[in-house]
Amino acid sequence: MGGADLDPAIAALVDGADWVTVCTGAGMSAESNVPTFRDAETGLWERFDPTELATPGAWSDDPALVWAWYQWRARLVRGAEPNAGHRALAQWAERRTLMVVTQNVDDLHERAGSAVTAHLHGSLFAPRCSHCDTPYSGTDANPDTATETLRVEPPACPRCLSPVRPGVVWFGEPLPQDAWERAADAAAGCDLLIVVGTSGLVYPAAALPERALAAGTPVIEINPDPTPLSSSVTHFMQTTAGRGLPALLDHVQATDN
Template identity: 50%
Template sequence: MTRAHEWLVNARHLFVLTGAGVSAESGIPTFRDAQTGLWARYDPLDLATPEAFARDPVLVWQWYAHRREIVARAAPNAAHQALARWQSHRRMSLVTQNVDGLHARAGSRDVIELHGNLFANQWFNGCGRCPIDVARTTQPDRPPACARCGALLRPGVVWFGEALPAAALDAAYAAAADSDVCLVVGTSGLVYPAAGLPSIAAERGARVIVVNPQRSDLDHDADIVLYQKAAECLPILLADAGPAH
C-alpha cells in the first residue's frame, strides 16, 4: 500500500479504470443480480440487445426503467469520492465500464463512459435529424417516439452486439498510452476492449496497480495487487493528494 501510494503521489498522469465492483459497494446490484421480483424470470442477456428492443420495445423500456429506479436511489461511496478528490488536485483520466453515473455525481470531471450512461437516451433506428426534445409519449411506461419519423427512444447504453462509442474508446486509448501510473479498480478484466487498456498503459511504461477483493485476469500483469474493497482501500490509497508536484 505504501509503495502504491508513493507511485500515485509522484505520477505525472494517473489513468484509472473502474468496473462493477466500485458500484456494488453503493448497493447497485450487478447486471445479473438485478433480476429480482417480476424480472427474475428474464435473462438480462435476452433484454440488453438491439434485437430484444426491436422485438418488444415496451418490455425492454420497462426493464431499464426498473434499473434506473434502483440506481437513482444509490449514492456515490467512499471510492467514488476519493477519486473525485484526487482529480481536483492532480492530473487524472477516469474511464469507467459502469453506466450508473456515480463518478460524475461524486464530482469527477470528464468521465469517459465506455458503455454509455443509464440515464441518457438515444434514437433507435432514427432518421438522423431528430433532436431528443421532439420525443413524445402519452404513456410513461412506453418508450417515447419521435414526432417526426416515429422512431423510438432507447436507453443510451451499449447493448450486447454493439460497438463501443468510438469517441469514448479513442479517448480511453489516448489516456492510457499517455499515463505513467494505471489504477484498475473493481473489474474482473474479462470484458474487452476495456480489459486491454491497462496493457496499453504498461506497454508505454506505466506501473499498474489493481484493487479488487477477488483475483482478476489483470493480476498477472500488475505491478501491485491489493485484494481489498474499493471503498475501504481508495480513501487510504488516495489520501493527502495535495497540490501536484
C-alpha cells in the first residue's frame, strides 16, 4: 500500500491533523517477530500458561520462576528489531506532533526513535522493587545475561532488600495512574487518533478510542483483521502496521514537500 493508494478521506484526516496520537498493541510488533502474549510458548516454557505466570499470585508462590520467565521474554525482545511501522511513527514525529501510547511491554518504539508517552502495561526493561517500587538498574537484571533455566532468583532491592519484580502490569493489577493519565490526555487532546494492532478488548486501554469517538475526534484503525472496534471507527484500514503506517507517512512527506 503506497501513498498514492491511500483513501482520499483518510488522506484528508491526516492532512488536517497537527496532533496525532497513536495507540498500539501486540500487532504493532508482530512484524518484528515478537510473539504475542497469548502465542504458544516454545521449548523450555511450552508447558506453562502465560496467563497463570503473569499474576501477583504466581509471583507470591514462586518469584524465581516468574523472574526467569520474564528474563526469557526480555531476551526474545532484545533479539528483535523495530519494523517499518515503528520507524514510520518516529519519522512522522519529526514533522508533526505525534504521541505514542502503547500496551506493549517491549522497547521497539524507543529503539526506532520514538519518545513513548505512556507504557500502559509497563515495560520488560523497567524492573522495580516489589515492596518500595524503587526502580532497579543492576546489571543482573540485564536479559542478555539470563540463562536458559526455569528458575532465576530475582535480585534484591538495594534500598530495602526486597525482591525486584518485573516492571509490567499483571492480571488483576491496576494500570499505573500516571501512565493512564498521560494516555488519556494524549487521546483527548489530539486531532486524530490512530489505533494499531490492538484487539479492542483490553480495558481500560480500549476505552481511549471510544472516548475519542464520543468527543468527535476521528479514529483510524489499522489491523489485518476486523476487531470489535472496527465497525465504530471513522475509517478502518485492513492492513498491517508495517504497511499501513508507512503509507500514512508517505502521504505526510509528499504533502509537506
